[in-house]
Ligand code: SF4
C-alpha cells in the first residue's frame with residue numbers, strides 16, 4: 001500500500017522529545033553541583049519530585065482517558081525544577097506537594113503540555129511559598145562544604161534573605177565582597193537546591209542556546225535588565241548591594257536561564273520575546289526592593305507568563321504588507 | 322563571495338548527490354502513454370482528433386480553451402485510443418488521451434528551423450502558445466499569458482530561476498550543465514519580448530559548477546548576470562527570489578510584475594528556445610527519478626509516460642516501495658498509484674521506502690516558535706494553525722493565511738510534526754468555498 005500523507009515528505013531531525021530531554025540534560029550539571037554542595041538529600045528530593053510529577057501526569061491522563069504522554073520528558077523537567085526551587089532541608093512532602101500541584105493544577109487542568117499559561121514549576125513554587133512560607137524561606141541550610149567567613153553567624157539564611165533583615169554595614173560589605181560574589185557564582189552558598197551554582201547552570205544553558213532549545217534573547221534580556229535596573233538602584237543608593245550580587249543571588253540565573261525560557265509559557269514573536277525578558281527583569285527588581293519577599297524571580301516570571309497571550313498579538317509585519 | 326538570500330527558510334538535507342552526476346538520458350516510450358487534458362493552470366485543452374486517428378510526434382491533438390490554456394501535442398507516434406478517466410498526479414482521476422505507441426515511427430524531433438531574430442514579440446508569443454508551453458518549474462502556468470504583463474507594469478528585472486531549491490531534484494541542474502547555451506538562447510528570446518532593464522540567472526551555491534558553466538557561456542551574452550544564492554529552502558519561490566535579487570517585496574496578493582520583476586524557470590527558457598528555433602512543441606521534459614531507487618536518474622521523458630515505467634528504468638526500488646511523490650519532498654504530492662503519467666509540470670519523481678517515510682505521529686504544539694522564525698512570509702504559523710483547528714477562519718485570514726505560499730517549511734521544522742501546511746491548504750480552501 002502506498003502511503004498518502006501530505007507534503008512535506010521529510011522532516012527536520014528536531015523533535016519535541018529531543019528538546020525535552022535536551023533540557024533535562026542541561027539541568028544535570030546543576031543537579032550534580034547541588035549534590036556536591038548539599039549532599040545526597042538533594043538527589044533524594046529531585047528523584048522524589050520527578051517521580052511525583054510523572055506519576056501525577058500518568059494518573060491524570062489515565063483517569064481522563066487522554067493519550068498518555070508522561071514519558072515525553074516535560075513532566076521530568078517540571079519535577080526537577082520544582083525540586084530546584086525548594087531548600088534542601090525542607091521536608092520530603094514539600095517536594096511531593098509542589099510537584100503534584102505543578103502537574104495537576106497548573107499543567108493538566110489547563111489542558112496539558114502546550115496549553116498551560118504558567119510555568120508549572122514556578123507556579124508550584126509560588127504555591128508552596130504562599131502555603132508554607134516559613135518552610136520555604138525561613139530555614140536554609142548552608143552547604144556541606146563550609147560557608148563564607150564573616151557570615152558565620154548567619155548560616156541559617158541565604159545571602160538574599162540577609163538583605164531583607166536590615167543587615168549591618170559589615171554584613172553588606174561581606175555581601176559585596178569578591179569572595180561572596182565568587183562563591184555565588186561557583187555555588188558555595190546557601191539557597192534553594194538548584195540555585196546554588198550559577199556556573200553550572202550557565203554551562204547547561206549554553207548547551208540549550210547552541211542547540212536552540214532555549215531562546216538566549218529571553219535569558220539575556222531578563223538577566224540583563226535585572227543587572228541594569230539593580231545597578232541604577234545601587235548607584236542612587238536604593239539597594240545596598242551591587243548589581244553583580246543581584247543577578248548571582250537567588251533564582252535570577254536559574255529563572256532567567258531555565259524557567260523564563262520555557263517555550264510553552266513565553267511569547268512566540270521577536271518583539272514579544274524582548275518585552276517578556278525586559279519586563280520580567282524589571283518586575284524582579286521591583287519585587288526584591290519593595291515587595292514583601294526577598295526573592296522576586298518567581299513572581300516576575302509568572303506575571304510575564306500571564307502577559308504572554310497579549311504579547312503574542314504583536315504580530316510581525318507580513319511579507320509584502 | 323556574498324551570497325544573495327532572503328529572510329526565513331531552512332536547510333533540509335539536500336540529497337542531490339544521488340542523481341546530480343547522472344547525465345540526461347532519453348527513455349524509450351512505454352507501450353501506452355496517457356496525456357491528461359489538464360496539465361496546466363487554467364481551462365483543460367479540447368480534443369481535436371478522432372478515436373483511431375494516427376498521431377505523430379509533436380502533432381497537435383488538443384486545442385487550448387480560452388486565454389489561460391494551451392494546446393496539447395502527442396509525445397509519441399501511434400494511434401489515439403480515445404479519452405479515458407485516468408489517475409492524475411495532482412490528485413483524482415481526470416480525462417486523459419490514451420495513445421498506443423508505435424515505436425517504429427517514434428523518432429526525434431524534426432521541424433522547420435526559424436531565426437528568432439526575424440520574429441516580432443507578438444509572433445513569439447503566438448508560437449509559445451501554439452507550442453503548448455507552460456512553466457516547467459512545477460506551477461505549469463501558461464507561459465504565453467505570463468509573457469504579456471499589463472502594459473502599465475514594465476519589467477525591470479527578468480529573473481531566470483535556476484535555484485532548484487527542492488531537495489533531491491536535479492533536473493534543472495542537469496539542464497544547466499548540459500544545455501547551458503540553449504538556456505541563454507531561450508532567455509534571449511524572452512528578453513526580446515519583455516525588454517527588461519536587467520537580466521539575472523539565479524543559481525544556488527550548492528551548484529557552483531553550474532554557476533561556472535553559466536558564467537562561461539554568458540560571456541557571449543553581455544546582458545546576462547549570474548547571481549549566486551544561499552542554499553536555503555525556499556530560495557526558488559518567486560517572491561523569495563525577487564526579494565533576494567531586488568530587495569523588493571512583492572505586495573501581498575500581488576505578482577512579481579507589481580515590483581517590476583518577472584521570473585521564469587530555466588527549463589521553460591529551453592522549451593521556448595526549442596519552440597521558436599525548431600518549431601518543437603512541448604511534448605517531452607526532463608524528470609529526475611530519485612530517492613530509494615537503485616539508479617537515480619535524470620530522464621528525458623515523453624509526456625504521458627506512467628511513473629511506474631520510469632521507476633522500472635532506474636533498475637527498481639531499494640526496499641519496500643512506500644511512497645511515490647510527484648515533485649520534490651517539500652511540496653510534492655504523494656500518489657495513490659504508480660500509473661499516473663508525467664505531465665508538463667513534473668519536475669521529478671521521488672521514491673521513498675519504509676526507512677525514508679516519516680512517521681505520522683504528531684504531538685502537542687510546544688510553542689517553540691520555530692515555525693514562525695522560518696516562515697519566509699513572516700506568518701505566525703502556530704497561531705494560524707490554532708485558529709484553523711478551531712474553525713475560526715476569519716481570524717486566520719486576518720493573520721495572513723491567504724499569503725501562505727504552502728512551501729512546507731513550517732511543517733518541516735515543527736518538532737511536534739504537526740502538518741501545519743496541510744492545515745493552511747485546508748483553511749484556504751474553506752475560505753475560498755465560503756466566498757463562493
Ligand atoms: S507553508 Fe505557509 S506558513 Fe508555512 S512556512 Fe511556508 S509560507 Fe509560511
Ligand code: SF4
Pocket residue numbers: 685686687688689690691692693702703706731734735736737738739741
Ligand atoms: S514549530 Fe510546531 S511546536 Fe513549534 S510553535 Fe510551531 S507548531 Fe508549535
